[in-house]
Amino acid sequence: MNSCMSPLAFTFITFAASIVAGVCGSILGLGGGIVVIPVLTLLLGVDIRFAIGASIVSVIATSSGAAAAYVREHMTNLRVAMLLELGTTSGALTGAFLGGLIAGRWLFLIFSVVMGYSALAMFQKRHSDPSVPVPPDPIADRLKLHGEYFDEQAGEVVRYRVTHTPLGLALMYVAGMVSGLLGIGSGSLKVPAMDLAMHLPIKVSSTTSNFMIGVTGAASAGVYFARGDINPFIAGPVAAGVLIGATLGSRLLGRLKSSWVRVAFVVVLLWVCLQMAYKGIVG
Amino acid sequence: MTSTQTIPQNAAVLKVELLISNLLRIGVITSLTIVVIGTVLTFVHHPEYLQSRDALADLISGKNAFPHTIGEVWTGLLMLHGRSIVIVGLLLLIATPVMRVGVSIFAFLYERDRIFALITTIVFLLLLLSFLLGKATA
Numbered sequence: 001m002n003s004c005m006s007p008l009a010f011t012f013i014t015f016a017a018s019i020v021a022g023v024c025g026s027i028l029g030l031g032g033g034i035v036v037i038p039v040l041t042l043l044l045g046v047d048i049r050f051a052i053g054a055s056i057v058s059v060i061a062t063s064s065g066a067a068a069a070y071v072r073e074h075m076t077n078l079r080v081a082m083l084l085e086l087g088t089t090s091g092a093l094t095g096a097f098l099g100g101l102i103a104g105r106w107l108f109l110i111f112s113v114v115m116g117y118s119a120l121a122m123f124q125k126r127h128s129d130p131s132v133p134v135p136p137d138p139i140a141d142r143l144k145l146h147g148e149y150f151d152e153q154a155g156e157v158v159r160y161r162v163t164h165t166p167l168g169l170a171l172m173y174v175a176g177m178v179s180g181l182l183g184i185g186s187g188s189l190k191v192p193a194m195d196l197a198m199h200l201p202i203k204v205s206s207t208t209s210n211f212m213i214g215v216t217g218a219a220s221a222g223v224y225f226a227r228g229d230i231n232p233f234i235a236g237p238v239a240a241g242v243l244i245g246a247t248l249g250s251r252l253l254g255r256l257k258s259s260w261v262r263v264a265f266v267v268v269l270l271w272v273c274l275q276m277a278y279k280g281i282v283g
Numbered sequence: 284m285t286s287t288q289t290i291p292q293n294a295a296v297l298k299v300e301l302l303i304s305n306l307l308r309i310g311v312i313t314s315l316t317i318v319v320i321g322t323v324l325t326f327v328h329h330p331e332y333l334q335s336r337d338a339l340a341d342l343i344s345g346k347n348a349f350p351h352t353i354g355e356v357w358t359g360l361l362m363l364h365g366r367s368i369v370i371v372g373l374l375l376l377i378a379t380p381v382m383r384v385g386v387s388i389f390a391f392l393y394e395r396d397r398i399f400a401l402i403t404t405i406v407f408l409l410l411l412l413s414f415l416l417g418k419a420t421a
Binding site: 005006008010011044045046047049050057060061063064065067068071072074078083085086089090092093096143214215217219221222226227228230231232234237239240244247 | 329380
């Protein structure tokens with residue numbers, strides 16, 4: 001495919017695809033690698049090494065590009081994000097240590113099952129009422145984690161209480177470890193953990209995940225840069241496109257129906273689940 | 284700073300939010316501008332990239348070497364190489380979330396929120412540790 005293309009055309013196609021990745025990623029709380037990697041490798045014939053390097057850049061760009069708006073609109077729960085970053089960063093470090101010790105194949109299979117289960121559980125929650133009281137959590141009270149945001153689409157202020165903080169923190173540790181080990185799923189594990197365990201509204205889960213993935217991405221980006229995996233000719237247009245897409249996406253999320261965001265996330269989660277199962281089986 | 288006493292409690296959170304939002308916005312706009320300038324310069328320096336179909340294969344397979352150490356980036360920068368400028372923009376983008384964590388420590392200290400100042404400090408140290416480890420293993 002790439003043999004019939006000039007570098008200029010390549011730059012424009014990468015840029016355009018990255019805008020799409022930025023819009024989707026910023027709405028769902030994911031990094032955009034799910035769009036960037038297949039477009040670069042399958043469509044444009046880029047070496048997988050550079051595609052992964054570019055997708056790390058895409059994660060950070062999605063996060064920073066959208067978070068500026070989400071934080072200002074109080075959709076992101078900053079306190080929850082910063083607390084949970086304890087789990088994700090220490091998990092990522094553990095993952096880096098365990099790197100060679102665990103066979104990736106089994107991990108892919110295990111987390112394929114975890115993601116499939118999360119997708120089903122999240123789908124079943126689609127009619128649940130966020131105002132239903134959640135089990136009390138003294139830690140969430142003490143750390144003042146509860147929050148509220150104005151939902152543009154519903155036209156009302158949504159007040160919510162956070163629960164099961166220790167479980168959420170433990171799940172973030174696992175999520176950080178898995179993304180450190182497998183290099184994927186930084187957002188696709190965080191959103192279900194906040195949604196299912198901590199009972200955050202879906203838009204809060206997605207924007208809070210969006211906020212956190214920037215830090216997880218930055219932690220590993222240094223390694224990729226030093227290894228020479230971040231090719232400026234590829235990662236440059238990816239960064240520019242994703243930054244613009246994420247800014248656009250952050251304006252869209254407020255107007256979308258929460259149940260729609262949830263179903264879209266479930267679909268992506270099932271896709272990741274299948275991809276991981278494939279990697280686990282084929283190796 | 285007498286004004287802090289009259290602000291309702293929630294305003295402390297709002298101030299931290301605004302500070303972080305502004306920091307992210309500045310980081311994003313600056314890095315986007317630098318990346319775009321670098322990309323345009325790359326094409327200005329290499330007019331053949333506008334048409335040549337052979338050039339692309341070298342660029343995306345890594346045969347056409349690009350800088351990936353700070354020293355190489357600096358040398359390229361002095362010669363106004365487009366790709367070195369793009370890398371500076373990318374490095375700034377990577378640094379933005381790290382700066383965000385660093386600035387939050389001070390924001391929480393200023394709001395006298397000791398627990399969250401401590402939490403953010405630990406996150407910041409873990410981040411630095413992963414950078415050091417990354418350098419060692421790369």
